[in-house]
């Protein structure tokens with residue numbers, strides 16, 4: 001005997017508490033489906049019922065489903081006994097042979113196939129007792145009559161059923177509450193996302209001006225692009241704002257605290273471009289007295305903008321692709337690879353698919369660069385933006401030049417809206433600068449202050465993808481490269497002459513950035529006419 005007068009023996013059985021261990025197994029279920037699994041396992045183990053099923057009602061209350069089975073049984077399909085039990089709200093018991101004969105529902109037939117016809121089937125609707133949710137589902141048991149019949153009168157079984165229902169209702173409520181909270185969280189996050197995106201888009205609108213739907217949509221897309229790590233490819237005619245947009249992506253992205261580095265691939269001779277991008281170590285080539293970090297290194301953690309990517313030499317394209325695929329680069333003359341983490345934004349005014357057809361651009365690089373492609377609309381496609389842009393450029397001119405109160409009357413706005421602007425926003429900006437310079441403080445710009453429209457300036461081929469008409473047959477061409485060079489030189493010379501040497505206008509009329517034209521002039525030795 002112990003100090004407390006209890007017999008020192010193996011723990012006594014406590015028949016009155018015999019069901020507690022089973023109850024505990026039920027209570028430990030974390031979800032309605034786990035509870036059903038545990039309940040069925042108990043019935044099989046403790047009552048020896050080999051065939052026991054528990055079906056649940058869906059949220060509409062019109063369909064019965066079973067865990068682990070995709071099929072749904074309609075509650076108004078009286079070819080299966082569950083519909084009867086649910087509709088009547090009462091337990092029913094019937095002979096299995098008779099049931100299989102009368103109820104020809106294929107799922108019911110399949111589920112009971114092979115069971116002895118002499119067995120009985122008990123179908124018991126399960127109801128939540130807390131009044132929150134009426135019907136939960138159905139318990140279906142099949143077995144010999146002597147095993148099933150006493151159950152309806154058995155207090156322990158009825159207690160088991162009641163416990164199952166209460167736990168089920170409680171767990172279902174918990175689950176619904178969790179789902180509701182998750183939905184709330186999602187919609188709140190969505191609303192926050194929406195508000196955040198609107199704010200960023202509005203921030204962009206202070207720099208990327210214009211109220212047209214096309215520019216509004218472009219700003220929204222920029223915000224989306226900025227949320228990702230994708231490479232952005234900007235296509236659009238010269239002067240449509242590709243560089244401005246590239247900076248915009250950087251500024252509203254998570255990398256905005258990092259550097260923004262830009263390079264024009266057309267303006268730098270091929271031999272220097274590689275070193276500019278990759279950098280070099282000391283002694284990499286003659287004249288490399290010190291090592292120098294390239295743009296990849298300088299833009300690490302930020303954004304690298306490659307303008308006029310269509311002009312990048314093929315050999316360099318292959319190297320760029322490698323950097324993009326591997327996130328690593330090797331400075332010229334260096335042994336070690338360096339890791340780089342940046343967003344690439346590339347831009348071109350040339351239709352790259354045509355460059356690919358010509359064999360001048362790698363298709364694999366095009367797809368890698370164009371993970372998030374964006375096309376910038378030409379100014380003539382959004383003339384409604386001209387007044388706001390013109391006003392902003394007048395204000396900007398006054399600020400820069402310390403001038404005051406230059407106005408823009410309706411007549412001049414009408415004249416501006418009627419122009420074609422092959423040089424797009426850049427042309428509008430230059431034109432406004434010129435007109436402001438021709439106007440006194442306190443006066444409105446007169447339509448006559450606008451420079452004449454460039455005669456028949458060609459539309460940039462980014463918009464049209466037009467192939468120029470083939471020149472007349474040239475039997476005396478024996479060196480294609482040279483002939484093309486001569487043709488280019490003649491064309492540029494003519495354009496410069498037409499615009500009195502004004503490179504900005506000549507570049508615009510040829511659909512070239514000014515820097516590219518300057519580079520070509522140097523290459524073709526057109527600097528001194």
Ligand SMILES: Nc1ncnc2c1ncn2[C@@H]1O[C@H](COP(=O)(O)OP(=O)(O)OP(=O)(O)O)[C@@H](O)[C@H]1O
Pocket residue numbers: 207208209210236237238239240241242243244245307348349389425426429512513514
């Ligand atoms: N939506 C805009 N709002 C305000 N300014 C703009 C807009 N679009 C372009 N600009 C201005 O037009 C000029 C040309 O823009 P930008 O250099 O970005 O064009 P681009 O498409 O990169 O030209 P290119 O192809 O010739 O390099 C810049 O002065 C820029 O600030």
